[in-house]
Amino acid sequence: MKNLWIFHHYATLPSLNGHIRPYNFARHLADTGISTTIFAASYQHFSDINIIQDDSKYLVNNEFDTPFVFVKTPSSKSGGVSRVKNMLAFYRNLFSVSKQYAKEHGKPDVILSSSPQPLAMIAGIKIAKHYRVPCICEVRDLWPEAIFLATRIQGNSLIGKFLTAGEHWIYRHGDALIFTKEGDTDYLKEHKWTTDQGGDIDLNKCYYINNGVELSSYYEQIKTCKLDDADLNNNKFRVVYTGAIRKINNVGNIIDTAYILRSNPDIEFLIYGDGNEAESLRRRIVDEKLMNVKMKGFIEKKYIPFILSRSSVNLLNYSQTEYNWTRGNSSNKLFEYMASGRPVISTVKMGYSIIDKYNCGIELDEHTPEALADAILQIKEMPPAQYERLCENTKDGAKDFDYKELSKKLLSVIMQSIAIKGSRS
Template identity: 60%
Template sequence: MGEKKDYKNVWVFHHYATPPTMNGFTRPYNFAINMQNQGYKTTVFAASYLHFSDVNLIHDKKLFIEEDHSDVSFVFVNTPSSVKNTLARVKNMIAYYRKLFLVTKENSKKHGRPDAIIASSPHPLSLLAGIRIAKKFNVPCICEIRDLWPEAIFAFGKSKENSILGKILIAGEHWLYKRADALIFLKEGDKDYLIERNWTIDQGGEIDLSKSHYINNGVDIPSFNRQIENNALQDNDLHSGKFNVVYTGAIRPVNNVGNILDTAKLLNDNDNIQFLIYGDGNQLDYLKKRVIEEGLSNVKMKGYVDKKYMPYVLSKSSVNILNYSQTKYNWSRGNSSNKLFEYMASGKPIISTVKMGYSIIDKFDCGIELEESKPEELARAILKIKYMSEDQYNSLGQNARDGAKEYEYKKLTMKLVDVIESVGLKGSR
């Protein structure tokens, strides 16, 4: 007889998951660290090709490699590069899905079977693998819905809902939701989607709404504060004494960063306001060219900066901008952006260029949401915050800091533990 296991073994399937030392999604790691004290051991199965860094952790024919990060096990599945085009990205997803079956089989022989599987949906094949592998081990599968992927595909015009492909995607989505033992949505309003589709049992459908849960992204506040102290960025613009309008994140069409440049042009005569843009993306070179050609002396395109410096950057801002396209995404169900909670943790006011449903900014009164994503509207909001009284300004910042506590990972972890316990750990099939 082997030694009795005194912990619950949770497997997480998340294609883009990484520890904090790498560039990717750290949500699984943040949960895993906090779940250790609740009697859970987490193994994260991720892709070896780090999509956000263009780095592959495996350079030979190994099926996978294992790494330990603060007692969180990471298994990186050998996947090819996805950087070239859409076809390469699809091949990358399929490779991750197909190899998961053999990788998890080998892992179970070495480290034991799972008690539950959490499958996250940067793409739906992760969910499909989770459901199929959970059935094999006779354990529950919790499906985490990061984005409503068919809806996002339709919003970006890559397929139409009424097309053959669209109908197949929706049918596949329904199949996954029906067979999941529990659903975790990252945006508060995403539960509404099940009702809009008439898929719930109360509407004559097949999906029990009570198995749907909401756990947003969040922030590790102690770690955030330590990074401010330990990772100061030597950037003269941050310490210029000017009113720093800061944007951090990807520079691509959905983020509509050109709108910030249009706004800066309207405020170019105000010598005390400067726009600091940190990030990389396929529009960076184009926007740098615009800054030069249009003589935007109040804009500094900083390019890529290691994420360990971001807390310090945000701590030196005057106002942080959540800048999105109004039309390229459905914001009515809320926002799960990691950036939002980092902005809040910095204790500075926030301006969002879109008005969100289930608005966290409105809930905690920590900034301004624009009715229209127009440069004139954004300029007015910036000036409103710049010239408000010190008490008003400090109140917005304190509200942001207090609101961030509601999304601290220790608190969110208890919600995840409740979901895991709700499905039981002996399987429901």
């Protein structure tokens, strides 16, 4: 057995909402001779729960078949400074906690350290160096680019240059780099960091493993977690959105589209989710007397597969300006949508487009209510045989992003990293 340690600040138990990618990997890697331990922050970002309520530095949870080591961190609920303190606490405590855990359970053979918390990757590299094992850095979001897009901090500012230098250090010292978007290596080329350009990062150590979906669990939930919702069983063309209702999701655009299509009685918009813009959108629906759109509020994640499987088309509704989509999409929602076997409409045109590759929907060149209304009508008015082909393409495409398949890719990276590190020792 090889021992894999995963450092993932936001990893959660499979029984909770949040990041279960590490657990999905762990359960499949176990069948291949890899024993995984997941190190995560005690404060659960997506549920406002702190698993450690006393002075303990860490807590081990063996409730499932993969050990979770929760490292003590304070709450980051208020964001800003509290979130920075939360990140620093995870980074700082990870060193002593991992040392103690190694004494009791043995050292790792390889470490997988995941972003978007960049300090976690720095800790992973340093701890791996101590044990003389490889560190694989998983880059889920390109920091600090995401910070530059979402805040007033500019890349050419003093702090921007400092953050970029830190990012470069991580990429240079990681034994292998896993990117979750297919085009993320373009970022390295844009900065002229690759060895082909005279830089110090070898593209041969870069790999692409996107997010995905646990298909066996997904299809089981469709059968066992059915939602009693009359709107999912009517004869209308159901346009479904699931997810957060925040500025970046631009759900107001869906309401605008519903207004354009309000005279078409066969089309109904169903919005499942909650967020800080939900109440204002509800008022709009009432004020504009929209009878073709319903906001369903928060729904437990276990019901999402059933909801999506009962749609006619599912919406990936994003802002074109809040994020850089040129390098692809790693949204978990995309793969949940694909697994449902229903066409997908994306309100942004993606680089390295998965929707285009699998011919499973439509991406809009313009993010306008008019363009979205046209795309909905285009799918609604398709001949049945063409619509069914879209559905089959969507479901078939999801198979490539089943965690069973993604875990095979990760196993290959793990074994190559161990072999290369061993040859250099």
